[in-house]
Amino acid sequence: MGKGLFVLLFAVTAGLTMSGITANLYKLLAKKPDSMAGRALHLAVMVVAGPSVMIENSTASLRKRDCSRLAYGFAVSIAAYWSLALGLFAMSVGEALY
Numbered sequence: 080m081g082k083g084l085f086v087l088l089f090a091v092t093a094g095l096t097m098s099g100i101t102a103n104l105y106k107l108l109a110k111k112p113d114s115m116a117g118r119a120l121h122l123a124v125m126v127v128a129g130p131s132v133m134i135e136n137s138t139a140s141l142r143k144r145d146c147s148r149l150a151y152g153f154a155v156s157i158a159a160y161w162s163l164a165l166g167l168f169a170m171s172v173g174e175a176l177y
Contacts, residue, residue: 091159094166095130102128102135127165130158 105124112121125132137154140146146154 087163090166090170091163092166093169094162094164095158097165097169098128098131098162102131130162130165133158133161 101124105128109121109124112118133154137146137151137158141148141151
């Protein structure tokens with residue numbers, strides 16, 4: 080059970096790290112999408128950057144008292160599950176390449 084829990088936590092952490100790096104690079108390099116191709120690229124990047132952006136937006140909303148703690152917890156749990164999926168994908172790609 081210990082190994083399974085370690086793999087689970089590692090996958091969530093790897094996914095959230097990949098999401099944060101992607102989100103920050105996109106914020107640094109990209110400008111507001113004006114064209115259809117720009118919006119398509121934005122959506123493709125948000126597939127990977129989504130958990131980090133979701134946690135950032137929900138934390139800002141909680142601090143402004145625009146959402147409840149229950150809604151915040153729900154958003155964080157969705158972001159954690161999304162990060163798990165990203166992390167498992169990254170681990171499977173890494174395993175296939177190794």
